[in-house]
Amino acid sequence: MQLNLHQTHHEIGDFEAIFKYLTTNFQDGQSRGLHLFPELFLTGYPLQDLVLQKSFIDEYLSFLADLSLWSERQFKTNSKNCSILLGGLSYHFDSLGLPSQIENVIYLLEPGKKIRNLYTKQLLPNYDIYEEKKYFTPGIIPCTFTFAGKTIGLLICEDMWFSHLHEVDPVEQLKDHLEGSHLKCDLVINLSASPYHLGKFDARVNRALEISQYLEAPFAYVNRVAAEDEILFDGRSFVVDGSSVVAMAKSFLSDVLILDFPTYTNPLKDQLRKLNTTANSWATMFSTRLSFDTTKLLTLKDDECAEILDGLLLSISDYALKNKMNKITIALSGGIDSSLVLVILKILRDRQIFPLTLEAVFMPGFFSSSQSYDLAYDLCRNIGVKLTTMPIKFIHSTIRTVYRDSFQTEMAGLADENIQSRLRGAFIYARSNEIGSMVLNTSNKSELAVGYSTLYGDSVGALSVLGDLYKSEVFDLAQFINREYNQIIPAEIISRAPTAELRENQEDSQSLPPYDRLDPILESLLSQRFSVEDLIKKGHKKDEVIKVYQLLLKSEYKRKQFCPIIKLKAKSFGFGHRVPISKKMHS
């Protein structure tokens, strides 16, 4: 008997496309076996306030009714056994017709029958980027489903991740339920919409193997693939049989995994896993990893770079497609960040997912070196992108004059530095408005963390490509791409000292610790939640740690106004990072 994992790629709320996918695939009578679709497949995820918007609710309910009617009348199969399990929303209404409860559920579609709600998600994640308790009511009842004589245990995403943040363990409940009903589990399935971050896939497989061994049944995991603003869903649906991964779908691409119904294989003794209940707890998510080496430079391995590149490509293409953009304009400075973003875009263009036009603009000011232009030029020649030079220096000079005439004082220091960055922001958006293109942001995580950027200046853009990569990781990714793509980035772009070129002989190192010290401190403070005192005890320079922590606290107001950042790490700026702007500063 067949098991089919549909790792599909649809836009949030695109009921028409979803309806078409189902009706096209399941009306020829050839379908057979069990078909699994991701969590909230019928609506998309995350929906946020859309779930409460009446227009959205009305359209969804009408779509659900159509789907039920289709299942009853047109869903046909020649096979004895063919069923579809898919994730969707279930609305409950009060006597006034207002929504009183919303559940995240698994629906069943069977040929000739109405749609049926089988199971409600029990564990609602509500930490970091998650806010499901804001919208959904949890289920309380475990559920098994019988298909072709097989007993199938149902889970939705977080249900497999019990920790002390939750009150019940749906896996334990499922075991109790099976035992109480004298049933032997033949398969556990988990419909997921699980956001990507580096290392997440291994965690999923490890957890699936634990549960598979615990319930002595194979485990099928079907995951969403998509990018929704800052959140990436990497797909990589998989099946484990107790011992190992027996099938895996593509990463960051839609895919359908078809396999024979898996059976449970007893693992070798050294492969046995204990059911671990500290996953997704504060101890792993929010708190000091006591063994973390706070001084070691963060580096990305080649396979991590390849994975990140694939993720970035999906994010950018999804954002562009969903917002109907096929032109992208990049402000190129001759530095590594903007160069790397442009090269990533060139790789995207070459993949021909959609017709994409790229252009680069170089905006030299008084302090831009000729080397910067040469490097930007060389890069654009290497990748076949038109480079336009639009100087800001004449305008900068005019502004200095107008400012002096208006305020009877010279524009100097920080004001004179920032105006250059803001002029570049204004110019790149003038170009964007003129040709209807999208501007991508090129800031990195190190800059964002310490506020080393100009609000409304180099911080502009629709989407931040590198905002979850520290500067040292930007270098790793650039070097990886150079190895894979024939040294496409001129070597000097990578080797020159980072500079904002906003004043004479400026270098980042005049304002910040060198990145090989800054980045480990930032990671220790942000992801590992070490205290300043901890880091000083571990041998970091006191002044440096205090300065970095103060910069981090003070720059919250800039991050508040920043664009969505493609999330690549367990702990990122963006939606999952919420810190008051106004607060007493401690060191």
Added chain:
Amino acid sequence: MQLNLHQTHHEIGDFEAIFKYLTTNFQDGQSRGLHLFPELFLTGYPLQDLVLQKSFIDEYLSFLADLSLWSERQFKTNSKNCSILLGGLSYHFDSLGLPSQIENVIYLLEPGKKIRNLYTKQLLPNYDIYEEKKYFTPGIIPCTFTFAGKTIGLLICEDMWFSHLHEVDPVEQLKDHLEGSHLKCDLVINLSASPYHLGKFDARVNRALEISQYLEAPFAYVNRVAAEDEILFDGRSFVVDGSSVVAMAKSFLSDVLILDFPTYTNPLKDQLRKLNTTANSWATMFSTRLSFDTTKLLTLKDDECAEILDGLLLSISDYALKNKMNKITIALSGGIDSSLVLVILKILRDRQIFPLTLEAVFMPGFFSSSQSYDLAYDLCRNIGVKLTTMPIKFIHSTIRTVYRDSFQTEMAGLADENIQSRLRGAFIYARSNEIGSMVLNTSNKSELAVGYSTLYGDSVGALSVLGDLYKSEVFDLAQFINREYNQIIPAEIISRAPTAELRENQEDSQSLPPYDRLDPILESLLSQRFSVEDLIKKGHKKDEVIKVYQLLLKSEYKRKQFCPIIKLKAKSFGFGHRVPISKKMHS
């Protein structure tokens, strides 16, 4: 016996000031009676991710230990009965010393005794701007506290607002607990940190009266006063005795309410209230108010204007003080929004809460009328603020030339309009950088809703003053201020047709429905969650409703990068409004 409600005003995490307040007020031996402080008084609220930051935790625990030691050794009183109840955090740690649970609790301080944790908040709000389930573990046990022979029932904020969003009703629990213990309740107290919105005070009093009558005890409500980024806490602590409000503290100001221990008064028959359990439910918060008149123009009454003005003054002064700013620069256009913001700042300056320097900058472009300058000038003369003119037209002209030379095409249309707005954004920030001043944003809620603003242009600023007031409400507030403050705003600023002056003879009405139709549609869609179809059925013009809804959906990317908006309404943009940027557009 005395009851003291301390409606104090401290910065988030300012342990030193809080320690000083307590030790100064309670060590002379003169204190007596029961002293109540707001929810999370010891830390401030909302804390967001600060509660998970190790530096914060370490400092808080050290402060808590100091406080306990102070209570044990230095808290003295000549009175037989003196106790302090205050809100704070209680941390639990696992075997590795990592936080495993955080509770929002009531602490008790008694002379000569260690600090003691009495009660844990049971209902954790997690809708709209609230996200307490993200951080806190709920309590499950009701609690009464005996003071001078009196039985006092304890509640924290949301505990009084049971609805179907919650699983238990702490008020019912309290009643059961009292009955089970054969106790008669002498007083119910609620320590709150309750965010302000228009109409919230009446809701609190009504609910307090319901509970007071239900438990047959007076009800004392002590609330925080502060502004934290977008959230305002209005104070207005009060005591009801079953029949009516017997005492009330100041609004938007710190205050201490001292009164004799209140007794319960049987209400008249026509004043009896039923314990209502639909407060704070989706039916009132998120859904269509079925009786709402979708065509009626929103208007602010005088008392509402006065309340809003007080709220705005507290928000601006708190934001400035906490971020150490005592200069504010406003870009004045000669239109009503920026004029109103400047007048509000003048009122703030006159109140002399802190020394505040104001300056206004008028930045005329090719399409600025001389009337705009004259009105800006008249306003500044009326209020005694220096107005500097910094023209953008020469620079605009230079940019057009450089753009043409660079791209071989004329900068036109939207690009030519937006560049003016962005130049103004860059200039006002150059001035801000030069003198170290804060720029306040002057956009209104109608513009924000439909995206009628230029990203990085007129949308810049540290804090949005009017972002929760529709344009029609901006007029109401301006007219109210003119009545109260001797016609300080030139009449023509209020009477002229709104225009962005970015092209020849531009008026808002060319792009948008008139505000008296736009604003009711927006309020119906945003706060009442009507669907487009509902509004068409109710007689709104189909094209107009669809256009407004589309603009609302499309402009999410602009709001994502907007500054904090002072929250004045139950439903606002900002933290409590979360909608994906990328989504299928429905009408």
